[in-house]
Amino acid sequence: MSQKSRDERAQGLRDRLNTELQRLSLDQCVKCTICETSCPVSAVTPLFPGPKFVGPQAERFRDGESVDHSVDYCSSCGTCTVVCPQGVNVAEINSLARAVMKAEDGVPVRDRMITQTVLMGKAMTPVAPIANAVLDNKLARTVMEKVVGVHRGAPMPTARTQSLHTWLKKRPKPTKAPTRGALVYFHGCAGGYFEVDAAKKAIEVLEFLGYEVLVPKQGCCGLAEQSNGLFEQASASVRRLVDQLRKPGTDLTIISTAGSCTGMLKHEAHEILGIHDPELLDVGTRIREISEFLMELYEAGELPTDFKPVNMRLPYHAPCQLKSQGMGTPASDLLRMIPGLEVIDSNVTCCGIAGTYGLKKEKYEIAQAVGKPLFDMVKANNDGLAACDTETCRWQIENSSGVETVHPIVLLHKAYGLS
Amino acid sequence: MSRVVVIGAGLAGLTAALRLARAGQSVTLATKGPGGLQLSQGTIDILGYSPERVTRPLEAIASLPDEHPYASIGADEVAAAVIWLGQQLGPELLTGDPSTNLHLPTAVGALRPTALAQPSMVAGDARSLSAHEQRGAAPRSLSAPEARDAHARSLSAPEERGGVSKGLTYAVVGVRQLKDFPADLIAGNLARTTAPDGTRLAANSAWIDLQARPGEADPSPLTYARSMDDEAFAATFARAVAKAAGKGDVVAVPAVLGIRRRGVWQQVQDIVGRPVCEIPLPPPSVPGLRLYEALLALVRAAGVRFIQGSHVTGFTPDGGRVASVTLAAAGGPRELAADAVVFAPGGFESGALSVDSYGTISEPVFGLPLTATDAGELITEKYWGPHPLFEVGVRVDDAGRPVGERGVAHENLYVAGGIIAGAERWRDKSGDGVAVATAIRAADHITGGAR
Numbered sequence: 001m002s003q004k005s006r007d008e009r010a011q012g013l014r015d016r017l018n019t020e021l022q023r024l025s026l027d028q029c030v031k032c033t034i035c036e037t038s039c040p041v042s043a044v045t046p047l048f049p050g051p052k053f054v055g056p057q058a059e060r061f062r063d064g065e066s067v068d069h070s071v072d073y074c075s076s077c078g079t080c081t082v083v084c085p086q087g088v089n090v091a092e093i094n095s096l097a098r099a100v101m102k103a104e105d106g107v108p109v110r111d112r113m114i115t116q117t118v119l120m121g122k123a124m125t126p127v128a129p130i131a132n133a134v135l136d137n138k139l140a141r142t143v144m145e146k147v148v149g150v151h152r153g154a155p156m157p158t159a160r161t162q163s164l165h166t167w168l169k170k171r172p173k174p175t176k177a178p179t180r181g182a183l184v185y186f187h188g189c190a191g192g193y194f195e196v197d198a199a200k201k202a203i204e205v206l207e208f209l210g211y212e213v214l215v216p217k218q219g220c221c222g223l224a225e226q227s228n229g230l231f232e233q234a235s236a237s238v239r240r241l242v243d244q245l246r247k248p249g250t251d252l253t254i255i256s257t258a259g260s261c262t263g264m265l266k267h268e269a270h271e272i273l274g275i276h277d278p279e280l281l282d283v284g285t286r287i288r289e290i291s292e293f294l295m296e297l298y299e300a301g302e303l304p305t306d307f308k309p310v311n312m313r314l315p316y317h318a319p320c321q322l323k324s325q326g327m328g329t330p331a332s333d334l335l336r337m338i339p340g341l342e343v344i345d346s347n348v349t350c351c352g353i354a355g356t357y358g359l360k361k362e363k364y365e366i367a368q369a370v371g372k373p374l375f376d377m378v379k380a381n382n383d384g385l386a387a388c389d390t391e392t393c394r395w396q397i398e399n400s401s402g403v404e405t406v407h408p409i410v411l412l413h414k415a416y417g418l419s
Numbered sequence: 420m421s422r423v424v425v426i427g428a429g430l431a432g433l434t435a436a437l438r439l440a441r442a443g444q445s446v447t448l449a450t451k452g453p454g455g456l457q458l459s460q461g462t463i464d465i466l467g468y469s470p471e472r473v474t475r476p477l478e479a480i481a482s483l484p485d486e487h488p489y490a491s492i493g494a495d496e497v498a499a500a501v502i503w504l505g506q507q508l509g510p511e512l513l514t515g516d517p518s519t520n521l522h523l524p525t526a527v528g529a530l531r532p533t534a535l536a537q538p539s540m541v542a543g544d545a546r547s548l549s550a551h552e553q554r555g556a557a558p559r560s561l562s563a564p565e566a567r568d569a570h571a572r573s574l575s576a577p578e579e580r581g582g583v584s585k586g587l588t589y590a591v592v593g594v595r596q597l598k599d600f601p602a603d604l605i606a607g608n609l610a611r612t613t614a615p616d617g618t619r620l621a622a623n624s625a626w627i628d629l630q631a632r633p634g635e636a637d638p639s640p641l642t643y644a645r646s647m648d649d650e651a652f653a654a655t656f657a658r659a660v661a662k663a664a665g666k667g668d669v670v671a672v673p674a675v676l677g678i679r680r681r682g683v684w685q686q687v688q689d690i691v692g693r694p695v696c697e698i699p700l701p702p703p704s705v706p707g708l709r710l711y712e713a714l715l716a717l718v719r720a721a722g723v724r725f726i727q728g729s730h731v732t733g734f735t736p737d738g739g740r741v742a743s744v745t746l747a748a749a750g751g752p753r754e755l756a757a758d759a760v761v762f763a764p765g766g767f768e769s770g771a772l773s774v775d776s777y778g779t780i781s782e783p784v785f786g787l788p789l790t791a792t793d794a795g796e797l798i799t800e801k802y803w804g805p806h807p808l809f810e811v812g813v814r815v816d817d818a819g820r821p822v823g824e825r826g827v828a829h830e831n832l833y834v835a836g837g838i839i840a841g842a843e844r845w846r847d848k849s850g851d852g853v854a855v856a857t858a859i860r861a862a863d864h865i866t867g868g869a870r
Contacts, residue, residue: 032458033703037641046635082728085452085769266750285751299756325749326729328447333724345719 010103013231014064016274017096022089029056029088035080040320040350041073044369048073051080051090059093066101073363074098075354075370076227078263078324091324092271095227102229110149114356115224115233121193124159131159151364155353155392155399157194164192164199168215179210184248186265186287188258189220190391198407202257202290204418205409209297209304213255214248221261223268227355231273238269242283254287257407259389260321260355262289267325289322289389290409291331298334307415309340312383314411317346317374317397319390320354331389331408338415344381348374351388353396368400375401387411421445421758423865424744425723426731426784427771429454431763431836431854433714434504438862439761440721447724447755449731449746453711455765460525460699461674461706463501463535463855465517467848474615476534476852477518486810486841488853491817492860500856505535511681512713514538522546522615524589524671526600526700528608528622530615532848537706539676539684542669543696545587545614586618590667590693592660595628596638599700600673602626623665629656643675644705647683657690664691674699674706729753731784734760740831741785759831759865763858766812766837766844780811785832787813788823790840805843812840818864819857833861 017023029052036042036050047070048054054071061067071094080090124131134140141152164187183206191199203213222237242265245254256262266284269275288296297303318329335343351371352358358367378386378401386405388394394405413419421444425436428450436448465476466489473479477494484490489497498517505513515521515535522530522545530545589609593602606624614620631638631646647653653676664670674697677683688695699706719725726746733745735754743754762785764771774780778794790811791797797808813821813834821828836854837844844850 033639034452034457036639037457037703037708038453043641043645046632046638049637050639083452085454087451087730087770263749284749287750324728326726326746327748327753328449328724328726347716347719 006103006106009232010100013096013100013103017062017093017100020096020274022092022271023059025088026056026059026093028086030086031056032085034083034085035088035090038079038083038349040077040079040352040370041075041366045073045366047366051094054097055080055090055094056088059097062097066097066104069101071098071101073366075350075352075357075363075367077320077350077354079320079349082320082324082326089271095272099229099231107229108149110360111228111356112230113148114150114359115228115230117189117224118192118220120157121159121163121189125161125163125193128159128161145361149361150359151361153368153399154359154364155395157190157391157395160194160196162196164196165215165217167196167200168203174207176207176210178207178212182212182214182249182252184245184252184254185213185215186218186245186254186256186258186261187215188256188261188391191257192218195391195394195407198257198410201413201419202255202407202409205413205416206255208416208418214252216244216247218244221258221264221269222273223261223264224356226264226268226272227357235269235273235275238264238273238275238280239277241265242277242279245283245287246279250282252286253293254283255290255293256287257290257389257409258391259289259319260391262287263321263325289325289327289330291334291389292327294334294412295330298337304416305337307338308417310338310411310415311340312385313342313344313381314383315344315346315378315381315386315403316408317348317351317378317386317388317393319388319393320350322389331387335387335408335411338411341411341415344377346374346377348377350374351393351396353392355392358396367396371396371400378403378405421865422447422756423759423761424449424755424757425761425763426450426744427454427763427765427836428452428715428727429763429765429769429836429854430456430459430710430714430851431858432761433711433718434855435761435763435835435858435862436718436723437507437714437721438503438859439865440718440723442862442866444866446722447726448718449726449729449744449755451728451730452769453715453727455769456711456714457704457707458702459704459707459710459851460531460533461537461704461708461710462523462533462540462699463504463513463515463851464532464848465497465501465520465534465852467520467532469847472532472615474520474532475518476520476532484841487849488839488841488857489849490841491815492856496860497852497856500859501535501852503859504855507717508710508713510538512537512709514541524605524609524696524698526605526698528605528612530612532615534852537697537709539674539695539697540699540706541696542694543589543671543698545612545620546616546618584618586614586616586620587669588667589620589622589669589671590664591622591624591671591698592664593624593626594643594673595626596630596635597640597643597673597675597700598637599640600698605671605698621667623667625663625665627656627659627663629659639703640673640675640700640705641678641703641708643673644678644708647675647677648680650680650686653677653683653686654690657687660687660695661691664693667693669694669696671696671698673697674704676705678705678708678712731764734785736829739827739829741829744784757831759833760829761833761835761858761861761865762838763835763854764838767809769837771838772812782813782838785821785828787821787828787834787838790814805846807843809843809845810841812838814840815857819861833864835861
C-alpha cells in the first residue's frame with residue numbers, strides 16, 4: 001500500500017476517533033479504576049497498562065499521534081465497557097485508537113491471513129484429513145510459527161469432511177410440518193465449516209420446537225478483521241453478511257449459534273466500525289443468540305421443558321463477547337433447567353483467546369495466562385465435557401484443558417431426546 | 420415463588436439479592452457496573468459522625484433526626500441486618516461489633532470510625548495499649564449478642580484508668596514502588612493524633628523496596644494483592660517488612676495482603692512476629708474488591724441471575740404496579756418481568772440521581788418523587804460542607820417503598836441504599852449500614868418476613 005493512501009486511511013480513522021459522539025463519553029470517566037481491576041490482560045502482564053491508562057487517559061494526549069503503542073496488547077474482549085459504571089465506551093475508543101495505529105504502522109501479513117475464516121473453511125473442508133494432519137504436525141506448526149507468527153501451541157479448528165450446506169442439501173426433508181413459523185439461522189464461519197455438528201443440532205432443536213429454519217448462504221461477520229484493525233475489510237464483510245441474512249425476509253427473527261458474531265451484528269459493527277446503515281441496525285435488532293431466544297420463549301411460557309435427564313457436572317464459561325451484549329448468561333439459565341445437569345459457572349472473565357489474539361506468537365503466553373484460572377476450573381469440575389457459546393473460546397478451552405468443549409445447544413439437543 | 424428484579428450491584432443490591440435468594444425467591448440482578456464496593460474501604464460503617472465522632476453507633480442512632488434513613492428502621496434492626504451480612508461473609512472477611520466503632524488509620528493517617536472491618540485491619544484500632552492487650556490481636560468473632568456484651572465490658576478499662584496515657588505506636592511500612600501509600604505522611608499524622616479514648620498515639624515510618632512485577636513503573640495496589648496470592652511472594656514481602664519496620668506495637672502496611680487467597684494477613688503477621696494491620700488505599704481498593712467478589716460469589720451460588728453491562732432505562736406500568744423493567748441491552752431493549760423490584764442504584768455519584776444544567780434534580784428511571792428538585796439552593800459556599808444537596812433522595816414508607824404527595828409511587832417497587840433521602844453519607848459515614856439495613860427491609864417485605 002502506498003504511503004499516501006496509508007496516511008489517508010489513518011487520517012480517516014483518526015477523524016472518527018476525534019469527532020464521533022462516543023468520544024464524549026471520555027469526559028464521563030471519573031478515574032474510578034473499575035475497568036482496570038476487571039481487565040483480564042493487564043492482570044497478567046505489565047505490557048498492557050490497562051484500559052483506562054491507554055484509553056480515557058492517553059486519549060487526551062493523542063492529538064494527532066499514537067502516543068501509546070501498548071494499546072496493541074488490548075485483546076478487544078470488551079470487558080472494560082461492560083463494567084464501566086459511568087458509561088464510557090472504553091473498548092470502542094481503544095479499538096478505534098488501535099485501528100489508527102495499525103493504519104499508520106501497517107498490518108502484518110499474519111493478521112491479514114488469520115482473519116480469513118471463510119477462506120480457511122472453504123480450503124480445508126475438501127482436504128479435511130490432510131489439513132487436520134498438517135495442523136496436528138509439530139514440525140509444520142513450528143514452521144508456521146517461524147514463518148507466519150502463529151504460535152505452535154495455539155488452538156486450531158478441526159476441518160470437517162462435510163460443510164453444513166452440503167449436509168442441508170443431502171439430508172432428508174423434515175417430516176414434521178412447522179407449527180410456529182419461520183426463522184433465519186445464522187451459523188457463522190465455524191458452524192458452516194468447523195463445528196458443523198453444533199449447527200446441525202441447533203437446526204434440529206429449532207425444528208423440533210416447530211419452526212421452519214431458513215439457512216441462507218452466508219459469509220463472515222468481519223469480527224476477526226475488525227479486531228486486527230482491518231476496518232475496511234471488516235465493514236465489507238459485515239455489510240455482505242447483513243444482505244445475506246436479510247434475503248429470506250425482513251421481519252423474521254434471526255437465530256445465531258455464533259456468540260461473538262452475534263455481538264458484532266448487534267452492536268460492535270455499529271459502534272466500532274461506525275456503520276450506521278439501517279440494514280445493519282435492522283439485523284442487529286432482529287438477531288437473537290440461540291439461548292437468549294430460547295429463554296425468551298421460556299419467559300413467555302412457550303418452551304417445552306420436559307427434558308430428559310443429562311446426569312453430569314458441566315463447567316460452563318460465558319465468553320466476554322457474549323457478556324458484552326448485556327443480556328446476562330442465558331445459556332447458563334437454560335442448561336440449569338435440564339434435570340441431572342449440574343451447571344458450574346466459570347465466573348472467569350475471559351479464556352484469553354479473544355478471537356485471534358491468543359494465536360499470535362507474541363501474545364500466546366499472555367492468552368494462556370489469562371485463561372489459566374478457567375482451564376484449572378474446567379479440569380477440576382468436569383465429567384468429560386465443558387460448554388461455551390463461542391467458537392474460538394471453545395477451541396482455546398479444549399486445547400488448554402484437554403476437556404472436550406461444546407456449544408450449549410449440544411446438551412439441549414440431548415435433553416430433548418434428539419441425540 | 421415470585422420473580423424479583425434487583426437493580427444495582429453495590430452493597431445494597433447484593434445484600435437484597437442474597438437475602439431474597441436465601442428466602443427462595445427467583446432473583447435477577449441487573450446492573451451496569453460492579454457497584455461501589457471496590458471504591459470503598461472494605462469495611463461496614465454504621466455511623467461515624469453525628470456530627471461529632473461516634474464511638475457507639477447503635478446508641479447514636481436513637482438521637483438521629485426523623486429524616487435520617489435509620490430513623491424508621493431503628494438500632495435493633497440495623498444491628499440485626501449488619502450481623503446477618505457479617506455471618507454470610509464469615510469471620511475471615513468481616514469481624515467486629517455493631518455496637519462499637521473501631522477507629523482505623525487511613526491512607527493519610529487520619530482515624531476513621533467504622534463498625535465492622537476485615538480481620539486484617541483490626542490491630543490498627545486506635546486504643547490504649549491496655550485495651551489492646553485485653554482484646555488481643557486476634558479478631559473477635561461476630562455471632563452472638565453475648566460477644567457484644569463481653570466487648571462492652573472490655574471497653575470500660577481505659578475509662579477507669581483516666582488521664583492521658585500512652586496509646587498505640589504504629590510502625591508504618593511503605594513500599595517504594597506503590598505510590599498510593601505515603602508512609603511518612605501516615606506516620607506523621609498519626610503521631611500528632613489523640614485517640615478517641617484520650618490516649619496519645621505514636622508512629623514511625625519505614626520503606627521497603629519490592630517489585631511485584633518486573634518492568635512495571637506504576638503498579639496498582641491490585642498488582643501487589645494478586646502477587647500476594649502467591650505464598651512465596653507474600654513471604655518475601657513479610658521478611659522485608661519485618662526487617663525494615665521500626666519500633667511499635669502494630670506494624671501497619673498497605674492493604675494489599677492478597678485478593679483471592681485468604682490468610683495472607685495471618686501468614687505475613689506470623690513472619691513479622693508482631694500484630695500487623697492493613698491500611699486501605701485509594702481505589703482500586705483491595706479490601707473493597709474482596710467484599711465485592713465474595714458477595715457476588717454468594718449471590719451467584721444462591722442461584723441469582725446476574726446481568727451486567729446494561730443500564731435499566733425505564734419500566735412498563737400495570738395499574739399501580741411495575742410490570743417489568745426495561746434493559747438497554749445490545750441490539751435493543753429487553754423487558755425483565757417482575758412481581759417486585761428492589762431499586763438500589765446509588766445516588767448522585769452513580770448517576771442514579773441526576774442534576775441537569777438548570778439545576779433540576781431528577782431520578783430518570785422511574786421518575787420517583789424526590790425530597791427536593793432544585794439543586795441551586797442546596798449547594799453551599801463551604802467546600803467541606805455540609806451540603807444539603809447530598810441529603811436529597813427518595814422518601815420511603817415503612818416498607819421501603821418510595822412515597823410522594825400522592826402516596827406510594829408503585830405498590831411493588833422498593834428502594835435501598837444511596838437513593839434514600841436524609842443523610843449525607845460520606846459525612847456521617849452511615850452509607851454501608853443504610854445500604855444493608857434498607858436492603859434487608861425491602862427483601863423481607865417482599866418475602867413477607869420469610870427467611
